[in-house]
Amino acid sequence: MNTTAACRLTGRSRATHYRRRNPPAPRERAPRPTPPSALSPAERAEVLAVLNQPQYADLPPAQVWARELDEGRYWCSERTMYRILAAAGQSGERRRLAAHPAKKVPQLVASAPCQVLTWDISKLKGPDKGVWYHLYVIIDIYSRYICGWTVERAESAERAEELIRETIERNGIVPETVHADRGTSMTSKKVSQLLIDLGVARSHSRPKVSNDNPFSEANFKTIKYCGEYPESFNSLTEVRDWCESFIACYNHEKTAQRHRHAHAVRRPLRPRRTAPRDARRRPGRRLRQAPRTLRPQDPRTPETARGHLDKQADRSASPRRRDHSTGIERTT
Structure with a gap:
């Protein structure tokens, strides 16, 4: 079977098949060119110094950017301030928070009675x-x-x-x-x-x-x-x-x-005995109580059995009369 027929039967595109068999060689990505509006290292250091001023030390970059803009100074965009702080490792919480040490749970240890x-x-x-x-x-x-x-x-x-x-x-x-x-x-x-x-x-x-x-x-x-x-x-x-x-x-x-x-010697457990999987080797089930003896029935010959059935038929065919005083039906 050729490739065209196989792709038709499997519902796969031939272009995908050939592309997977002969993948193109990976190409190295060219470095991203620096945009012309990017800040120079000196300008980035100046923006970082502005963010670290005492009046701005505990404020987020959004508020610093807005306050500087109100005073007529535009340094960079708000997102660039976040990038500069992230590059300097200062993108976390800028507010002064109390550093609570880990508290150890107190314990009372007794090594002898009545301690x-x-x-x-x-x-x-x-x-x-x-x-x-x-x-x-x-x-x-x-x-x-x-x-x-x-x-x-x-x-x-x-x-x-x-x-x-x-x-x-x-x-x-x-x-x-x-x-x-x-x-x-x-x-x-x-x-x-x-x-x-x-x-x-x-x-x-x-x-x-x-x-x-x-x-x-x-x-x-x-x-x-x-x-x-x-x-x-x-x-x-x-x-x-x-x-x-x-x-x-x-x-x-x-x-x-x-x-x-607590002081007992632990003994190794004995291996549990498993029953064989063969059903023919399994032991017979035990009865919880002795089996009851059934009452022997009288053997009947064909003539005796036929007469017994005739009596039952006559009894069912005979009319019944209901005693209205007692409500009992009687065969007449």
Whole structure:
């Protein structure tokens, strides 16, 4: 088949075919000639000096061009000013802006138990609408151990100060830092004075930041998403008993499980056994329960079967009478 027939069948132009087979040699582009109205290097330097004057240092070229034109001085076009600034590397923001350094997120690092404690207060639903119980929880962020807790009817700075004091006295170790959010009880004078007297550094969440107290928030979610967590509590005694049992389980059982999983030796996984692809080698399916035994049917001879069909035909052909008192149809 010649080229003409092939191009006709494929719908391709012969000129395109031959041009693609024998492309022309690339030609070098001649340098663009400098227009006669182009500025000389000295004039470009003079325009750049005008743009960098103190009164024009923070203005865009459009405003500089307009102000110079109002004063009767025409240097160049507005677009040429932009080209001169771009060639000098000054085409960015010309205004004086404050350079804010990158802020580092503060972190509290604990390398041993009782170095950093965090505490918070959460509400637990009571028996009626608007009735809440307040759960105070103090956690050691190194071991996630709940050092102290209490449940009260209302949030109080006095009770928070007593709980922190009792927790430190019971542990026998004064922590280095106590972290909390910016609630009224956390920033109260009583709690602040207690930490100052004990020589403990105070740490609070940053303003308008909701995730600076993650350990306490995660602990409250663990409590409220527990499967045994009730919808509401009927009394203060009930909520205290439930929290006592949960915290005992959390401190002594869940913590031990976490440590066992953290220090367990990871064993290599065994390769999974795959079934053969051949359908003939697959094992038979297993029944979930034993098969039921079917009731044996009476064997019928052709004569017996024919008589049975005749009885059914006679029964269907016989007239039916409806008893209007009961509504039942009877065969006559």
